[in-house]
Amino acid sequence: MYYKEIPYPIVREGQHCPVDLYVKIRNDYRLFAAKGALITREHCRIFSRGNTTFYICSSDSESAEEFLKSLLTDLVTDPHLEPEAKADIIYSSSMRSIRQVFQGLNHKTLREIEKTSEFVVKLILSDKRVMNELVKVKSHAHFTYQHSVKVGIFGTCLAVHLFGEGNGDHNLQALSTALFLHDIGMTRVPRKILEKREPLSDMEHQIVMKHTVWGHDRLMNANYLTSQAASVVLFHHERCNGKGYPFGKTREDIPLYARICAIADTFETLTSSVSSSSPMTPFEALTVMQRDMAGAFDNRLFRAFVEMLGSC
Numbered sequence: 001m002y003y004k005e006i007p008y009p010i011v012r013e014g015q016h017c018p019v020d021l022y023v024k025i026r027n028d029y030r031l032f033a034a035k036g037a038l039i040t041r042e043h044c045r046i047f048s049r050g051n052t053t054f055y056i057c058s059s060d061s062e063s064a065e066e067f068l069k070s071l072l073t074d075l076v077t078d079p080h081l082e083p084e085a086k087a088d089i090i091y092s093s094s095m096r097s098i099r100q101v102f103q104g105l106n107h108k109t110l111r112e113i114e115k116t117s118e119f120v121v122k123l124i125l126s127d128k129r130v131m132n133e134l135v136k137v138k139s140h141a142h143f144t145y146q147h148s149v150k151v152g153i154f155g156t157c158l159a160v161h162l163f164g165e166g167n168g169d170h171n172l173q174a175l176s177t178a179l180f181l182h183d184i185g186m187t188r189v190p191r192k193i194l195e196k197r198e199p200l201s202d203m204e205h206q207i208v209m210k211h212t213v214w215g216h217d218r219l220m221n222a223n224y225l226t227s228q229a230a231s232v233v234l235f236h237h238e239r240c241n242g243k244g245y246p247f248g249k250t251r252e253d254i255p256l257y258a259r260i261c262a263i264a265d266t267f268e269t270l271t272s273s274v275s276s277s278s279p280m281t282p283f284e285a286l287t288v289m290q291r292d293m294a295g296a297f298d299n300r301l302f303r304a305f306v307e308m309l310g311s312c
């Protein structure tokens with residue numbers, strides 16, 4: 001038997017607790033509220049303090065997972081929940097899914113990412129204010145996980161900004177899933193290279209650059225994503241001026257979704273406080289992308305990205 005962390009509060013005052021909920025005290029899991037118990041103001045007070053982590057027991061995890069899933073859908077339309085709280089919930093839910101998929105890519109973990117992407121797209125479409133909050137979320141989680149989640153979120157926001165709702169030509173959910181997974185090939189890069197603090201040697205660089213092909217091959221061989229979505233993984237380091245990798249393609253030859261990913265990916269890397277000791281502000285990052293990296297990105301998409309951030 002094991003205990004599973006609940007990534008966000010799942011009960012409100014006056015509701016009946018859907019599962020046995022536990023808190024961890026030292027190394028011991030204690031029952032906080034039993035399944036069916038009425039949630040009181042005191043329970044909510046403890047929840048809202050935000051410094052307590054809640055758990056469900058593995059034997060109860062199926063009903064809890066079902067409940068969590070339905071709750072996510074309810075959150076999308078909940079007019080009483082602040083956009084900031086919605087953004088936090090998306091973020092923690094995405095972090096959980098991305099951690100799982102990086103620890104083992106299989107149909108189950110991929111399904112989780114797909115569900116997360118579906119939820120992210122729905123939420124952004126249903127409440128534009130959430131987008132504003134999402135681009136501000138700060139955290140100091142594991143670099144690769146945080147980076148993947150943020151690129152997933154920035155890229156999805158840009159796609160929604162560009163294509164909006166009801167555009168049948170674009171499958172926003174598939175694109176969003178691909179954005180979250182864009183660096184999945186990094187799982188094959190040796191840890192000592194990923195965690196190296198000093199500049200990488202040429203050979204180490206060559207190895208890191210293989211993550212695009214490794215990720216793409218893995219997804220395609222296992223038939224996990226459509227070829228259009230998998231192309232995001234393969235081409236997200238290509239640049240419109242032909243200076244990218246792995247093939248040095250130029251603008252027209254780089255798929256649209258990969259060009260979207262390139263912008264979100266670069267912006268996240270420049271502004272990240274995890275990957276860099278002196279992260280840039282969003283304004284500085286956009287200036288560098290426009291001035292120092294001139295020609296690298298699709299102009300129309302870059303302008304839309306600046307416009308999107310400006311409206312947040």
Ligand SMILES: [Fe+2]
Binds near residue numbers: 182211236
């Ligand atoms: Fe990458």
Ligand SMILES: [Fe+2]
Binds near residue numbers: 147151182183265
């Ligand atoms: Fe990346």
